[in-house]
Amino acid sequence: MSERTIELEVLRYRPEQDQEPFFQTYKVPCEEEWVVLDALNYVKEEMDRTLSYRWSCHMFVCGSCGMMIDGEPKLACKAFLKDYPTGKIRVEPLSNFPIERDLVVVLDDFVEKLESVKPYIIPKEERTVEQGEYLQTPAQLKAFKQYTLCINCLCCYAVCPQYGLDESFVGPAALALAHRYNMDSRDLGRAARDDVVAAAEGIWHCSFVGACSQVCPKDVDPAGAIQQAKFAHGIDYLTSFLPGGKR
Amino acid sequence: MNPRKPYVRPISKTSWFMTQSRYKVYMLHEISSLFVAIYSAILIIGLVRLGEGEAAWQGWLDAVTSPIGVIFHLIAFVFALIHTTSWFKAVPQAMRIQRGEEIVPGKLIVGAHYGVLAAVSLFVLILAGVA
Numbered sequence: 032m033s034e035r036t037i038e039l040e041v042l043r044y045r046p047e048q049d050q051e052p053f054f055q056t057y058k059v060p061c062e063e064e065w066v067v068l069d070a071l072n073y074v075k076e077e078m079d080r081t082l083s084y085r086w087s088c089h090m091f092v093c094g095s096c097g098m099m100i101d102g103e104p105k106l107a108c109k110a111f112l113k114d115y116p117t118g119k120i121r122v123e124p125l126s127n128f129p130i131e132r133d134l135v136v137v138l139d140d141f142v143e144k145l146e147s148v149k150p151y152i153i154p155k156e157e158r159t160v161e162q163g164e165y166l167q168t169p170a171q172l173k174a175f176k177q178y179t180l181c182i183n184c185l186c187c188y189a190v191c192p193q194y195g196l197d198e199s200f201v202g203p204a205a206l207a208l209a210h211r212y213n214m215d216s217r218d219l220g221r222a223a224r225d226d227v228v229a230a231a232e233g234i235w236h237c238s239f240v241g242a243c244s245q246v247c248p249k250d251v252d253p254a255g256a257i258q259q260a261k262f263a264h265g266i267d268y269l270t271s272f273l274p275g276g277k278r
Numbered sequence: 279m280n281p282r283k284p285y286v287r288p289i290s291k292t293s294w295f296m297t298q299s300r301y302k303v304y305m306l307h308e309i310s311s312l313f314v315a316i317y318s319a320i321l322i323i324g325l326v327r328l329g330e331g332e333a334a335w336q337g338w339l340d341a342v343t344s345p346i347g348v349i350f351h352l353i354a355f356v357f358a359l360i361h362t363t364s365w366f367k368a369v370p371q372a373m374r375i376q377r378g379e380e381i382v383p384g385k386l387i388v389g390a391h392y393g394v395l396a397a398v399s400l401f402v403l404i405l406a407g408v409a
Binding site: 044046047051052102126127129130131137169170173174190192195196238239240241242244245252254255258259261262 | 281282283284285286287289291294295298300301304308368370371372373374376378379380381
């Protein structure tokens, strides 16, 4: 295993003593197969215990270590150092979120939005345990499976200019999850979600920049989910004019 | 005392799109619709002029074949290409077609769009006596 030293420029912010964030550079001896998270862990363990950042699984499952790496929102556990040949890497907290401390951002706004779209199955029929499971065909599963892969890493929010300019926007991940449940054959909760999803701050606030889908580490394609939801609501609106249509 | 003091990084409301190349591409795509709209308006005016008689039609024809008219149409053509290619590229995201357990590949959907574009263009060119 070969070693090389990289310069890790980390945006620091310690609320009890700093008025604003500043960059601090660490020279980190790294091994070839390391990811940015390994370098941060090295700093934390060997160089500077005051550095704060979130992480948990180290295998792109938990979604905790989303951060800006050279200006691009990424999972620090999926950003391999060998992909940064200059040896200089700038690490910042996710854009569009307030900084709590160092690389830790305030997530309260997202959590509220996530709750508001009711991201759980609202069943068509209540079944008792004795009645057995809700059945679903592989084709019905395929209709929404892609949107179940979201790990709430918030890379999509960090790159969404609509959310950055106006945080009333419900945003990509929450809307993609709403779409995931709306597309589920076992679910009948679309009307209950529409107060949030079909509002001006919901799907109609998205202007399809598409950046969310470009950066999503799990290929969820939130932009696609939002456009499909717009299409479904457009069809609803038009068919409401037909005889027997609901208005 | 609450020790929390979240720091909000400022975002420019007027120049945010200059911060990333993907935002610039998006803005170019959005601006392209302006040129497509102006081109369409000129075309509709042409139809109205045609209905008003030969002199009015000739006046419109002179205007669009003047140097300024030609330059505008060349620019509009470039933006129409940007508009077409960028929207076609985005279609598979908005138009997700499922057949059984498979999702129809995006390439097929985009290809079909280009196929229809080529067929319609050819039809119009034949109708105009160009091809």
